[in-house]
Amino acid sequence: MGVQRQAQRRRMEPDARRAEILGVARRLFGARSYGTVSIAEIAAEAGVARALVSHYFGGKRQLYLEVVRQMMVVPASVSERLPPTTAEERISICVDRWLEVVERNREMWLSAIGLEALGNDPEIDQIMLEADEIATDRVLEAAMMTDVSEGREKLRAMIRAHSGMLKAASREWLVRGALSRSDLHVMLTRTVLHLVHTVFPALRDG
Amino acid sequence: MGVQRQAQRRRMEPDARRAEILGVARRLFGARSYGTVSIAEIAAEAGVARALVSHYFGGKRQLYLEVVRQMMVVPASVSERLPPTTAEERISICVDRWLEVVERNREMWLSAIGLEALGNDPEIDQIMLEADEIATDRVLEAAMMTDVSEGREKLRAMIRAHSGMLKAASREWLVRGALSRSDLHVMLTRTVLHLVHTVFPALRDG
DNA sequence: CGATCTATTGACACTCTGCCAAGAACGCCT
DNA sequence: AGGCGTTCTTGGCAGAGTGTCAATAGATCG
Numbered sequence: 001m002g003v004q005r006q007a008q009r010r011r012m013e014p015d016a017r018r019a020e021i022l023g024v025a026r027r028l029f030g031a032r033s034y035g036t037v038s039i040a041e042i043a044a045e046a047g048v049a050r051a052l053v054s055h056y057f058g059g060k061r062q063l064y065l066e067v068v069r070q071m072m073v074v075p076a077s078v079s080e081r082l083p084p085t086t087a088e089e090r091i092s093i094c095v096d097r098w099l100e101v102v103e104r105n106r107e108m109w110l111s112a113i114g115l116e117a118l119g120n121d122p123e124i125d126q127i128m129l130e131a132d133e134i135a136t137d138r139v140l141e142a143a144m145m146t147d148v149s150e151g152r153e154k155l156r157a158m159i160r161a162h163s164g165m166l167k168a169a170s171r172e173w174l175v176r177g178a179l180s181r182s183d184l185h186v187m188l189t190r191t192v193l194h195l196v197h198t199v200f201p202a203l204r205d206g
Numbered sequence: 207m208g209v210q211r212q213a214q215r216r217r218m219e220p221d222a223r224r225a226e227i228l229g230v231a232r233r234l235f236g237a238r239s240y241g242t243v244s245i246a247e248i249a250a251e252a253g254v255a256r257a258l259v260s261h262y263f264g265g266k267r268q269l270y271l272e273v274v275r276q277m278m279v280v281p282a283s284v285s286e287r288l289p290p291t292t293a294e295e296r297i298s299i300c301v302d303r304w305l306e307v308v309e310r311n312r313e314m315w316l317s318a319i320g321l322e323a324l325g326n327d328p329e330i331d332q333i334m335l336e337a338d339e340i341a342t343d344r345v346l347e348a349a350m351m352t353d354v355s356e357g358r359e360k361l362r363a364m365i366r367a368h369s370g371m372l373k374a375a376s377r378e379w380l381v382r383g384a385l386s387r388s389d390l391h392v393m394l395t396r397t398v399l400h401l402v403h404t405v406f407p408a409l410r411d412g
Numbered sequence: 413c414g415a416t417c418t419a420t421t422g423a424c425a426c427t428c429t430g431c432c433a434a435g436a437a438c439g440c441c442t
Numbered sequence: 443a444g445g446c447g448t449t450c451t452t453g454g455c456a457g458a459g460t461g462t463c464a465a466t467a468g469a470t471c472g
Contacts, residue, residue, distance in 0.1 A: 011437045011450055033326035035241065038428065049452045054430065114325020120239035120317075157384035158393060161375035168370025169363075171325070178363035183409050187364060187401070190408070194400045195393070202396070203389050217419055217468045244459060255421045260461065 018056050021046045022066060025053075029067050030111040039063075065123055071112040072131040075101055079138040087143045088193060094142040095188050099181055106174055113167040132160050143196050151204035158195050158203075165191065224262050227252045228272060235273050236317040245269075271329055277318040278337040281307055285344040293349045294399060300348040301395050305387055312380055319373040338366050349402050357410035364401050364409075371397065 012020070024046045028037045039060050043050040057063035078097045082090045102109045115124060136159045140146050148155055166188060172179045179187070218226075230252045234243045245266050249256040263269035284303045288296045308315045321330060342365045346352050354361055372394060378385045385393070 009436070009451060014450075017450080039430095040428075050429090051431080051453080052451060055451080059430070060428090110325055120320060153384050154389065157375075157378040157382070161371050161378055161385075161393070164374025165367050165371035169367035172363040172367055175325075176363070178359050179367075182412075183360065186408055186412065187367070187405050190405050191397065191400070194397070194404075198400075199393050199396050202392055206388075206392065215420060215467070220419075223419080245461095246459075256460090257422080257462080258420060261420080265461070266459090 014056070017048070017052070021048065021053055021056060022063075022070070025063050026067050026070060026108075029064060030071070030107055034064060065127070068112070068115060068124060068127055071108050072127060074131060074135050074138070076138075077101075079141050082142055087145075087196070088189075090142045090144065091139070091192055092185070092189050094138070095185055095192075099184060102170060102174075103181065109170065110174060113170065132163060135163055136160055139192065143192065145196060151200070154203050155196070155200055158200060159192075162192060162195055220262070223254070223258070227254065227259055227262060228269075228276070231269055232273050232276060232314075235270060236277070236313050240270060271333065274318070274321060274330060274333050277314050278333060280337060280341050280344065282344075283307075285347050288348055293351075293402070294395075296348045296350070297345070297398055298391070298395050300344070301391055301398075305390060308376060308380075309387065315376065316380060319376065338369060341369055342366055345398065349398065351402060357406070360409050361402070361406050364406060365398075368398060368401055 021042065025042050028042055028045070039053050040050050042063075043053050046053075053063065054060075057066060078101065079094055082093060115128070136156050137146075139159050139162075140156070145155065169179065169184050169187060173181060173184050227248065231248050234248055234251070245259050246256050248269075249259050252259075259269065260266075263272060284307065285300055288299060321334070324330060324334065339362075342362050343352075345365050345368075346362070351361065375385065375390050375393060379387060379390050
């Protein structure tokens with residue numbers, strides 16, 4: 001199978017070793033599911049003893065959580081330096097930047113949205129929840145609706161629900177190829193605007 | 207822990223035994239995650255030897271797939287006997303029935319939409335995909351758009367993307383309580399109509 | 413009541429994980 | 443350069459879970 005290198009042990013800085021193992025873990029967990037990836041495999045590919053992985057991360061589960069955390073990082077650049085024009089224009093730009101990020105980190109994004117044990121695992125849920133909150137803030141900022149007070153929670157919930165559509169639409173684009181990037185751009189932009197400008201007032205006042 | 211019953215073995219019809227085991231598995235997999243449920247536990251609660259579970263289902267994984275299949279069944283009643291009025295009215299009824307089903311099978315639905323290994327596991331994906339296709343047919347039927355030819359695949363992809371929002375919105379309703387049932391009703395109905403009547407033409411002609 | 417069928421079980425082999433003491437590489441001080 | 447402590451790294455052990463198969467026992471039929 002793989003080439004046998006690393007005949008003798010090499011001592012490394014903890015941070016470097018940790019990063020090396022984490023990199024391998026991210027690649028493997030990204031490519032296959034949790035249950036089918038073993039610590040032994042990660043250790044082998046990192047050229048390291050199996051026990052060392054547990055030593056650095058405390059166990060398989062915690063290593064996995066670390067990988068998930070890294071994958072869910074939403075780049076702040078998506079909603080930075082937006083021109084002070086209409087909400088439509090700003091959201092359009094925001095969506096476009098986001099699609100750019102997704103296209104570049106294709107595999108990582110697909111792994112992140114197809115995570116295991118969603119809804120069953122409190123810690124995974126917590127991580128995803130925090131990521132969703134950040135993403136929601138970005139959208140509201142772009143839509144210039146950070147200052148709504150009445151029905152604020154309903155609005156945020158709607159944006160989170162919309163991110164569910166975003167994830168499903170991403171799969172349609174990247175995996176099935178049923179939608180193009182510009183299709184997603186149109187659909188996501190219009191849907192956000194529709195939710196914010198039409199549906200939200202109906203919920204708030206109804 | 208559990209009461210020790212079933213001191214002696216009882217021989218049952220294969221179908222009955224199979225159904226009994228499947229019932230226990232559905233309950234346990236619905237309540238906790240795949241990795242934390244063991245075959246031994248399922249066998250114990252079913253009052254049966256561990257090997258019998260493997261005998262009937264061929265292994266833990268296949269038993270799990272069987273459970274998933276059962277959970278994803280979309281009742282046909284949702285889109286049956288819809289009155290021949292406007293698309294708005296029909297979709298509104300359809301959404302309402304659907305919310306009724308979800309509310310009744312709360313735990314099962316939450317388990318189903320929070321499945322493990324989504325996007326990593328071809329067989330799980332296949333099951334979810336088939337379920338999505340059926341659900342899409344139901345929606346298009348309600349919207350009276352079963353006969354579109356141009357851009358048919360784009361339209362279906364959009365509906366599938368919308369079901370991603372539906373799932374996320376369900377979580378907001380059932381888990382977080384940030385949205386009410388009537389909120390979902392309004393949001394989902396209006397969003398489907400917006401996608402079908404406004405966004406879809408833009409994609410098709412753009 | 414005995415023969416037969418097959419649902420059911422106990423046990424074995426294998427894989428994977430967490431854990432711990434022993435070993436080896438590196439930096440430091442004289 | 444050489445010895446020495448630090449700590450990075452490893453091999454091995456115990457426990458848990460799974461798949462498999464021959465053996466067992468409950469039900470049915472002549």
